[in-house]
Amino acid sequence: MNLRLLATSAIVLTVAAPAFAQISGFTDESDGYSWRRASLENRTAYCRAVVAKFAEKGSRVSAQTLFDAIQEFYTSEDPGILKRKLFDVTAILAYAASDK
Secondary structure: OOHHHHHHHHHHHHHOHHHHHHHHOOOOOOEHHHHHHOOHHHHHHHHHHHHHHHHHOOOEOOHHHHHHHHHHHOOOOOHHHHOOEHHHHHHHHHHHHOEO
């Protein structure tokens, strides 16, 4: 596992948080409940913005792949999973789905 790439993913999300909030309404406090409440348009905009930001760092993952991974992760009814922060989940899933 390339921990440096994973850490970079988390940092990218933290630094770009204000831009993501403006584009999609998600903030660094957003979690699975926020994801579920958001419109399809906002969820899609978020994934596109994340993918564009990650592309600047050389990570390649499609917006659809990221969307599907986040959607699948948050289908759980487990409150422990739904309370996980969206940016943390995104960093891990984007890393796992990317062509390193």
